[in-house]
Amino acid sequence: MRKIRVLAAKPGLDGHDRGVKVISAALRDAGMEVIYTGLRQTPEQIVAAAMQEDVDVIALSVLSGAHDYLFPRVMELMREKKLDDVLVIGGGIIPEEDVPALKQAGIAEIFGPGTNTGAIVAFITNNLKRAL
Amino acid sequence: MSQPQEFKEKLAAWQAKVDKSLAKHPERKAQFTTISGLPVERLYLPAQADQGYADKLGLPGQYPFTRGVQPTMYRGRFWTMRQYAGFASAAESNRRYRYLLEQGQTGLSVAFDLPTQIGYDADHDMARGEVGKVGVSISSLKDMEILFDQIPLDKVSTSMTINAPAGVLLAMYIAVAEKQGVKAEQLRGTIQNDILKEYSSRGTYIFPPKPSMRIITNIFAYCAQQVPQWNTISISGYHIREAGSTAVQEVAFTLANGLAYVKAAVEAGLDVDAFGPRLSFFFNSHLDFLEEVAKYRAARRLWARLIQERFGAKDPKSLMVRFHTQTAGCSLTAQQPKNNIVRVAFQAMSAVLGGTQSLHTNSMDEALSLPTTEAVTIALRTQQLIAYETGVTETIDPLAGSYYVEALTDQIEQKAHDYIKRIDEMGGAPEAIERGFVQREIQEAAYAYQKAIETGERVVVGMNKFVTKDKHQGELLRVDPKVREEQATALAKLRAERDNQAVTAGLAALKAAAQGEENLMPHLVNCVRAYATLGEICDTLRGVFGEYRAPSTI
Numbered sequence: 002m003r004k005i006r007v008l009a010a011k012p013g014l015d016g017h018d019r020g021v022k023v024i025s026a027a028l029r030d031a032g033m034e035v036i037y038t039g040l041r042q043t044p045e046q047i048v049a050a051a052m053q054e055d056v057d058v059i060a061l062s063v064l065s066g067a068h069d070y071l072f073p074r075v076m077e078l079m080r081e082k083k084l085d086d087v088l089v090i091g092g093g094i095i096p097e098e099d100v101p102a103l104k105q106a107g108i109a110e111i112f113g114p115g116t117n118t119g120a121i122v123a124f125i126t127n128n129l130k131r132a133l
Numbered sequence: 134m135s136q137p138q139e140f141k142e143k144l145a146a147w148q149a150k151v152d153k154s155l156a157k158h159p160e161r162k163a164q165f166t167t168i169s170g171l172p173v174e175r176l177y178l179p180a181q182a183d184q185g186y187a188d189k190l191g192l193p194g195q196y197p198f199t200r201g202v203q204p205t206m207y208r209g210r211f212w213t214m215r216q217y218a219g220f221a222s223a224a225e226s227n228r229r230y231r232y233l234l235e236q237g238q239t240g241l242s243v244a245f246d247l248p249t250q251i252g253y254d255a256d257h258d259m260a261r262g263e264v265g266k267v268g269v270s271i272s273s274l275k276d277m278e279i280l281f282d283q284i285p286l287d288k289v290s291t292s293m294t295i296n297a298p299a300g301v302l303l304a305m306y307i308a309v310a311e312k313q314g315v316k317a318e319q320l321r322g323t324i325q326n327d328i329l330k331e332y333s334s335r336g337t338y339i340f341p342p343k344p345s346m347r348i349i350t351n352i353f354a355y356c357a358q359q360v361p362q363w364n365t366i367s368i369s370g371y372h373i374r375e376a377g378s379t380a381v382q383e384v385a386f387t388l389a390n391g392l393a394y395v396k397a398a399v400e401a402g403l404d405v406d407a408f409g410p411r412l413s414f415f416f417n418s419h420l421d422f423l424e425e426v427a428k429y430r431a432a433r434r435l436w437a438r439l440i441q442e443r444f445g446a447k448d449p450k451s452l453m454v455r456f457h458t459q460t461a462g463c464s465l466t467a468q469q470p471k472n473n474i475v476r477v478a479f480q481a482m483s484a485v486l487g488g489t490q491s492l493h494t495n496s497m498d499e500a501l502s503l504p505t506t507e508a509v510t511i512a513l514r515t516q517q518l519i520a521y522e523t524g525v526t527e528t529i530d531p532l533a534g535s536y537y538v539e540a541l542t543d544q545i546e547q548k549a550h551d552y553i554k555r556i557d558e559m560g561g562a563p564e565a566i567e568r569g570f571v572q573r574e575i576q577e578a579a580y581a582y583q584k585a586i587e588t589g590e591r592v593v594v595g596m597n598k599f600v601t602k603d604k605h606q607g608e609l610l611r612v613d614p615k616v617r618e619e620q621a622t623a624l625a626k627l628r629a630e631r632d633n634q635a636v637t638a639g640l641a642a643l644k645a646a647a648q649g650e651e652n653l654m655p656h657l658v659n660c661v662r663a664y665a666t667l668g669e670i671c672d673t674l675r676g677v678f679g680e681y682r683a684p685s686t687i
Contacts, residue, residue: 016336070262
């Protein structure tokens with residue numbers, strides 16, 4: 002069985018990358034391959050990277066409050082590119098009341114502060130859209 | 134028991150400084166006592182201050198400043214209570230500042246939104262979704278005029294968290310002051326202006342390291358002449374710690390960055406004692422109460438020694454770590470958020486026992502969103518409680534002489550010094566960051582910390598122990614997404630109405646200066662006076678300097 006491929010991405014201008022780096026390390030320790038985009042990626046760049054790297058999962062991280070624009074924009078571009086078999090999850094400082102709209106837009110799950118990395122590993126493993 | 138002769142001389146020098154200070158500003162009270170009426174001395178000392186004590190701890194306001202930078206510390210006056218704030222539009226933030234000043238806050242601290250911090254106007258494509266979110270949106274002098282409307286800039290001191298475009302925002306501040314009739318030499322405040330930690334930990338860089346260091350030394354030189362009371366840099370460990378470092382790494386990487394700035398300025402021909410007194414620092418206050426107290430004391434001692442040994446600074450002010458503290462945002466929990474009030478109170482107490490010069494206390498709801506007015510008020514009250522009710526301010530450096538605190542202070546100093554020597558061997562902080570060394574050290578510490586939480590080895594109350602199912606209820610602060618549209622409309626109007634010839638001429642002169650070796654600051658002041666926008670100015674500099682691309686470290 003091949004390894005699960007994850008694109009860890011920082012859309013927008015936010016520079017807080019502690020969380021995305023910790024989660025990348027945890028996913029790797031759990032046997033996944035992780036490609037990290039680095040900071041300041043546009044939604045277009047993220048979707049292009051996901052296609053180029055042929056990933057199973059995109060993990061978006063935003064702590065600046067711009068998730069309300071950036072997350073749906075990533076999903077919109079993915080639909081345009083017909084990337085329907087890629088699982089997208091998100092995390093950061095995201096108020097509870099914003100979660101339903103983000104899920105509506107196609108983000109499978111939102112992980113807030115205090116999340117156990119094991120829960121993210123389990124969620125990815127159980128919700129992949131593509132066969133390994 | 135009488136003190137050894139040599140120490141008596143130091144003591145007399147301290148007493149003379151105290152007398153001088155008292156003649157100008159009397160202490161807060163004529164007599165200090167405990168609640169039960171016991172007298173509280175200004176300073177407590179060992180009965181016999183031996184050479185070891187004199188070398189390592191000394192006296193307040195004296196080298197190596199372990200016991201603090203002022204001769205009377207908080208008996209003279211409290212630290213500056215300075216809450217970091219700013220969101221949405223300049224008008225909205227101006228209202229929050231005036232509210233905070235009415236509530237007894239004693240200094241301002243401006244949070245800018247990310248487009249401003251990265252040198253994009255609010256109507257730039259990269260600014261989508263970010264305008265007004267983590268701070269106030271400032272695209273031109275017009276916004277800055279609104280931000281400080283009815284706030285007298287000769288009376289307040291203002292700290293601005295701005296790095297890559299720090300020179301531009303300082304130029305705007307100077308220009309607003311001019312319009313209020315306040316001269317640049319009267320201005321008091323701080324720009325963060327610490328680009329090295331942006332590359333390693335915070336992410337709001339624009340230009341590559343070399344031109345960035347040049348802009349910073351330009352600011353040092355300009356302010357030494359024109360804005361002499363301004364703190365030209367706030368060398369910041371805060372974000373290094375937030376990114377996951379240990380306390381030792383926070384001290385080491387911060388001071389290593391500081392050494393790189395001093396070296397760059399000295400190499401640019403500046404005298405260390407001309408700009409050294411205006412360097413300031415910014416530290417985190419994390420959960421380990423006594424380790425944090427020791428950390429501030431160790432940082433003061435280590436910096437004083439390094440600057441004296443390496444650069445031969447003579448002015449005592451060049452040797453002092455004067456610092457701002459913010460409580461650790463990363464220690465706040467989204468679960469049971471009211472517990473955060475208590476965490477913040479302990480952390481604020483560490484900063485005070487460690488001798489901070491100014492303090493921001495986080496609000497309980499910051500793991501959820503930007504703070505509400507109610508949450509900010511409680512955070513400010515926490516500082517006021519420590520200052521006015523707890524009594525820890527009545528004597529200087531009250532934990533000195535604790536076996537544990539002194540041992541921790543020694544160890545942090547030693548281990549931070551070891552790190553600095555490793556960084557020296559790599560060629561200094563810019564090189565260590567370029568190689569990804571600093572980033573990797575921080576990432577490893579962050580991951581180890583997370584694993585300790587997940588195994589339960591480290592308890593986080595309300596998160597991995599004593600867990601309840603309660604969800605946060607109550608309001609959160611929301612930024613109206615209309616801010617971007619309003620800013621875009623205002624910018625279009627500005628560009629139509631201003632003297633565009635003056636703008637073009639100003640930007641051309643800036644470009645020529647950037648290509649040569651002239652100081653950029655006078656040009657930045659000219660550009661902002663003509664209402665050139667932040668984005669236009671930064672684009673001009675991008676054209677000459679290029680943009681930084683971060684190396685991948687994972």
